[in-house]
Amino acid sequence: MPDSIKNVDHIGDFTLEEAISKANTLIEAMGWIRQFRGKTTVIKLGGSILDDPQELMHILLDVIFMESVGMKPVLVHGGGKAINRELAESGIAPNFVRGRRVTDLPTLAAVEKVLAGELNVFLTQEIERLGGRAMNLSFQTTNVLFGQKLVDRPDEDLGFVGEVTRVDRNVIEGLSYTDQVPVIPSMCEGDDGQHYNVNADTAAMAVAQALGADKLVFLSDVNGVRRDKDDPDTIIHSLSSAEARELISSGVINSGMIPKVEACLETLGRGVKKVHIIDGRLRHSLLLEIFTTKGVGTEIHP
């Protein structure tokens, strides 16, 4: 070590060893940053992480970091729990069929108020407050998701539940020129102007497909797909499409995990390279997912 720095034992608040270790981390990240620079990652935010300001802040900081190093994060969000609270105020009990909310007109109004309004604006403002740039893309600004009523099973009517058939990718991709993170709520508009409630997992899938995203990451409030849904230790780190289908038909994967896994399977068939379900409550899970070889959570592969 040169004499001139022999006596340096602190740099700012850190010991010399700590400062060098931080610099090493940056150098290690360089390869990953190069690999993903310019690549699109669609991130689906949902579940109770949207209700926890601390957890949410760390996720949004990860998103801002990604954007700052030249990656292209695109946020698609749900907000099922916030919708339930809104409905409870009007005395409406939530009604789900295989993970999708049966949506009559009063329910649709509540969904739109929460998803396309409050939550969409809040997430965008939070990104800006934390030092990033973002643009909310909703019916109130510029809608980018278009579709139609979902007819999943002919004998079943879920009301105003939609499926996305077209995504305005020009608007989404155009935002990267102004360093803005697109923030998209899970609702779509039909040809006749009718608004529909879309499951946020399937909305994220449609966006990832339309953009030809490199990665689609579902941030949830479980650590991944589990053999026993109540036991985090039974997480399955790597799941083949065939096994995922088997776990759905045997009932191991049920409720809200069904649309998530179905969305993964559908996406993999359409060119998106990697699909992960990870725990948004684990601090920096998004960065760990991108900047480590093994990743965290469950990866579903073809």
Ligand SMILES: Nc1ncnc2c1ncn2[C@@H]1O[C@H](COP(=O)(O)OP(=O)(O)O)[C@@H](O)[C@H]1O
């Ligand atoms: N095999 C499984 N592994 C993990 N979670 C499961 C499984 N089957 C059902 N689930 C349920 O799926 C939920 C995640 O779906 P959901 O609540 O819709 O999440 P989000 O709101 O994040 O989209 C978990 O909280 C869990 O209760």
Ligand SMILES: CC(=O)N[C@@H](CCC(=O)OP(=O)(O)O)C(=O)O
């Ligand atoms: C049709 C349908 O089920 N729409 C969902 C949209 C929100 C969502 O999916 O939110 P999470 O990702 O937080 O679960 C709903 O009404 O709850």
